[in-house]
Amino acid sequence: MLSDYSVHPSLATSDIEKARSWYAERLGLEPIVAFPSLLAYQVEQTIFTVFETAAAGTALNTVAIWRVPDLRAEVSRLRGRGVVFADLDYGDGDRTIDGVMTTADPAGSVVLNAWFRDVDGNWISLVEQSEHPGEPPARMGVGAMLAAVDLARARAWYSDKLGLEPLHYFPDEEIVYRQGATQFSVYQTESAATAKNTVGVWRVDDLRAEAAALRSRGVVFGDYDIGGVQTIDGIYTDPDDGSLAAWFVDSEGNTLGLVEDHGESIRPR
Numbered sequence: 283m284l285s286d287y288s289v290h291p292s293l294a295t296s297d298i299e300k301a302r303s304w305y306a307e308r309l310g311l312e313p314i315v316a317f318p319s320l321l322a323y324q325v326e327q328t329i330f331t332v333f334e335t336a337a338a339g340t341a342l343n344t345v346a347i348w349r350v351p352d353l354r355a356e357v358s359r360l361r362g363r364g365v366v367f368a369d370l371d372y373g374d375g376d377r378t379i380d381g382v383m384t385t386a387d388p389a390g391s392v393v394l395n396a397w398f399r400d401v402d403g404n405w406i407s408l409v410e411q412s413e414h415p416g417e418p419p420a421r422m423g424v425g426a427m428l429a430a431v432d433l434a435r436a437r438a439w440y441s442d443k444l445g446l447e448p449l450h451y452f453p454d455e456e457i458v459y460r461q462g463a464t465q466f467s468v469y470q471t472e473s474a475a476t477a478k479n480t481v482g483v484w485r486v487d488d489l490r491a492e493a494a495a496l497r498s499r500g501v502v503f504g505d506y507d508i509g510g511v512q513t514i515d516g517i518y519t520d521p522d523d524g525s526l527a528a529w530f531v532d533s534e535g536n537t538l539g540l541v542e543d544h545g546e547s548i549r550p551r
Contacts, residue, residue, distance in 0.1 A: 284444050284492065287484045288464040288550075291330040291346040291426040292539065294338035294479035295402045301332050304401035308365050315548050322548040327463040328423030329550055331483065336509075341477035343429035344397065344405040347467065349422050353394040353410035357381060360398070368397045387411070387452060426466040426482040429474035430534040433457060436468050439533035443501050463550070468534070475535030482538045485549065489526040489542035493517065496530070503528050520544070 295301035298319055305311045305323065315322040319334040330346055350356045357367060367381030376385060383395045394410040407427065430436040437457050440446045449465070450458040456469040466482060486492045493503060493516065503516030506529065511518050518527045523545030531537050541548075 283495070284484050284486075285446055285461055287486050288328070288462045289426060289466050289482055289484050290328065290464065291424060291466075292480045292483050293330060293332045293345055293400070293402075293404050294335045294341070294477075295332050296334070296336070296338040298332070298334040301334075301401055305332070308363050308400075309360065310363065314551060315546050324550050326421075326423035327550045328421075328425065329548060330424045331548065333480075335479050337478035338402045340479065341404060341429075341473075341481070343471050343473035343476060344407045344427045344469075345477065345481055346404070347407045347409055347425050347427050349409050349411070349425070349465075351410065351422060353396060353408050354382065356408055357396050365398050368399070370397060387450075387455075421460070421463060421465055423463065423465075425464060428466065428468045428481060428532070428534070428536045429471050429477070430457075430468050431470070431474045432534070433468065433470045436532065436534050440468070443496070443499050443532075445499065477536065480529060480537045480539045482536065483541055484539070485541050485543060485547075487542065489517065489528060489540050492540055493528050501530050503530050 298321065302313065302316070302321055311323050313321040314324045314329070321332045323330055323332070325348065361367065369378050369381060370383070371377035377383060378396070381396050385393050385395070387393055392412045396408045397405055399405055433454055437448065437451060440459070446459055448457045449460040450456070454470055456467055458465060458467050497503070505513045505516055506518070513528070516528050525544040526542040528540045529537055
């Protein structure tokens with residue numbers, strides 16, 4: 283079951299070397315694994331990948347979220363490296379002041395948010411959130427943000443098709459899922475279905491078994507023949523190291539992937 287595995291954000295770039303330089307200069311990050319068209323970065327006990335694709339720049343929604351212990355200090359540090367934080371106004375008093383928005387979630391937890399865009403225009407959010415009484419501390423690290431047109435429909439789809447149940451569900455706002463050291467969120471936004479690239483990836487031990495289990499629940503894996511990536515019965519086999527990959531689309535139009543690494547493992551170290 284997918285609930286046994288970590289999930290990570292997948293960010294698109296039009297130029298892998300340009301992205302690598304930006305993440306080093308602006309965020310101070312170096313990849314733990316680097317391939318010609320894919321980079322993997324570690325943040326605490328979580329990872330995210332950046333991959334080269336012609337679909338870079340299509341996502342208009344937030345695609346990744348960093349959970350940090352001191353958001354204002356992190357904003358100051360990143361500004362010192364040249365990161366530009368956006369000033370946003372969502373109406374009803376939800377707006378940033380000097381790049382930082384202060385809100386409360388429906389459970390009453392105070393939330394600080396700040397947003398910036400990487401070199402390819404991917405929206406990335408920093409979040410600091412006070413703990414909910416009686417719950418374990420929030421996990422620090424990076425997580426995927428998936429856009430939804432209809433949050434209730436998305437919750438039903440993730441339950442029925444992937445067997446996932448939320449850690450938190452805030453109707454018409456956000457669903458939060460926790461898997462091991464990772465979290466990902468599905469949130470309602472007018473920018474849903476704009477991303478034409480893979481936005482989230484599960485790294486699994488036995489991809490064919492996972493794909494079979496998901497197919498039995500009604501998940502449909504796509505067949506592709508793009509840029510040298512050709513699937514057979516929904517599964518791509520890397521000719522160099524035998525790694526496997528498969529892709530499917532959720533109820534909201536997000537492309538998600540399964541990967542079974544046979545070469546250098548892309549896992550937190």
